[in-house]
Amino acid sequence: MGFEVNVMYEAFDLAHRLGRQAEAVCRHYLSSGRRQGTYWQVGDVRNTPGRSMFVRLMDSPKGPAGKWTDAATGEHGDLLDVIRQSCCLVEFVDVVAEARRFLSLPHPEPEPASKKSASTPAPSDSAEAARRLFTMSQPISGTLAEIYLGRRAITTFSGTAALRYHPRCYYRPDAHSPTEIRPALVAAVTDLAGHQTGAHRTWLAPDGSDKAAVETPRRAMGDLLGHGVRFGTASEVLAVGEGIETVLSPRQVLPRMPMLAALSAAHLAAILFPPALRRLYVLRDRDPAGDGARDSLVARAASHGIEAISLTPVEGDFNDDLRGHGVDALRAGLMGQLYPEDVRRFIEG
Incomplete structure (x- = not known):
């Protein structure tokens, strides 16, 4: 009390x-x-x-x-x-x-641990906080978030309602540092039913040219396990990858293919499968963590009767390919790895 x-x-x-x-x-x-x-x-x-x-x-x-x-x-x-x-x-x-x-008020002295009550309320639910954060953000068109993605050669935003922008998003380096206000790209993390369970923030440089020059420019909040940032609605075909930019890069040439960004290698290995899913494309990152996540995910998919196919970039990830080699080269590389019916459905049609 x-x-x-x-x-x-x-x-x-x-x-x-x-x-x-x-x-x-x-x-x-x-x-x-x-x-x-x-x-x-x-x-x-x-x-x-x-x-x-x-x-x-x-x-x-x-x-x-x-x-x-x-x-x-x-x-x-x-x-x-x-x-x-x-x-x-x-x-x-x-x-x-x-x-x-x-x-300009001084910060109060922290309460000694011995005086803290065991009944002190826990912080508010982070899933609810994530929903409030996303609601308070705005569409990315014409914002620093659009500039940031454009600098990564991502210019097609079909089906990207999961991405928003907040011009004054709170950032604190650690529990003992003062608060900072920075622009951020905000992504909604949702479950299979489309309910938001979390949010991911990428803090941006003041001109949108890059991520903010801070130690941890990317952070997630809420319930992430099994969920992800979704682009399009998955049915029998889905492509999944780790990072938002990694997933948005193939969408520049596959704008109708449903995709999901799991936000980390560990979460990629644990994604939940849509009930109708029959074929899963795994967007590989060329690093040990990415290889381990891919192998685990492929094994889980097989146990559910889902065919899993790895899509491999030329460089470290698909955003490296997009920026380094261009859209036409990325399209050609993906066409050689997709099922012919998926080429016709998602690229040629």
Whole structure:
């Protein structure tokens, strides 16, 4: 109970402090909007341009400064909610850290381990956090995510609704470092029924030319085992690989073939098979981990009566092939490894 009271008090105190600087908060986190009288007007709490959301900038008989309402959706909240959603934060501790950073408040001293209660609530469910993260993101068209993929020769985005972009995605190097806000490519991880179970983030350089210059520019969250980032709906044929760029590269010449990115070699070996699957193409990475995952996956597929065929790149992976040799060479290399009926179905037709 004491922990919950402390959390509630801290939230109230921070919201009050932010309300006293409501216009400055809006100019920083809702920069797509502008002041209209005693309100800040913007599209929504995720900083989309528009006019449907109103943030009260001064105390009034209608309520305190900092309270907001989105007339289009009925959503409402305070400035802590603005920070959470505009910065892509999913845990309360991270919202607090960002609010303190904005207000130039010192970080509280960590509580000694001996005083921590065994009943302290666990962090919120990461699968739900992943769903909120993806919802708060936007389509990749015209964003740094599109630039990033384009620099990797990926320019065809048919069936890539699983990819989105967030311009201000929270990044923290470790538990003891300050929070950072960086643009990110966000991918939805889904199960066989299409329900989102997790998310994958690739933080990007400020100009989208490469991944962010941080120690771990890629991270996943949520329930990943058996699931993946899906491009197209699989039936009897599916192609699977490790990384998002590795899988998107063959899709430049096979845009109608359903594909899945498992996000790592270990998760590739453990993917769940669609009930109707009869033929599985495994996009190989030329490294020991990739070979081990391929062998394990091929054996599992065979035990389910599924024919598994390895597709082998010329270079280290298929994105290396696409960037180094071009679309025509990649198409020719894949045509020589696919079943003739799949060439006609997915390439020639």
